[in-house]
Amino acid sequence: MSTLTKPNHIGRKISRIRELKDMKQEALAQALGTNQQAISAMENSETIDEEKLVEIAKALGVSVEAIKNFSEEAVFNYFNSFSDNSINQGPIGAHNICHFHPLDKLMEAVEENKKLYERLLQAEKDKNEYLEKLLEKK
Incomplete structure (x- = not known):
């Protein structure tokens, strides 16, 4: 046996x-x-x-x-027992199902980059002002 x-x-x-x-x-x-x-x-x-x-x-x-x-x-x-209740019933990976619009995500990333750039620009301006004040004192 x-x-x-x-x-x-x-x-x-x-x-x-x-x-x-x-x-x-x-x-x-x-x-x-x-x-x-x-x-x-x-x-x-x-x-x-x-x-x-x-x-x-x-x-x-x-x-x-x-x-x-x-x-x-x-x-x-x-x-x-696993079943896929979405529309993707074909081979695995045959269909990509996005629950958001990809261009919306791209635009969110662009806006975030703009905000980061503006913060960096402001930090550089503040640094330049500080250095100019130091030079004036000398």
């Missing part, structure tokens, strides 16, 4: 969660303060004691319950 058909094979569940998180056995081993061989043996174990499971869950960034209740079907159902 393969580990895929055993619904309570905790080691296999840990392995799949680790793989879904794009984590290598070495990375998990380092997080747990052990070696890759120990992780491999653990992932082949059908059961793991509760204390160790808590450490593993913390290292994987999931809850103990998430490990215990993990199933491939639930993962696929989760990702398949």
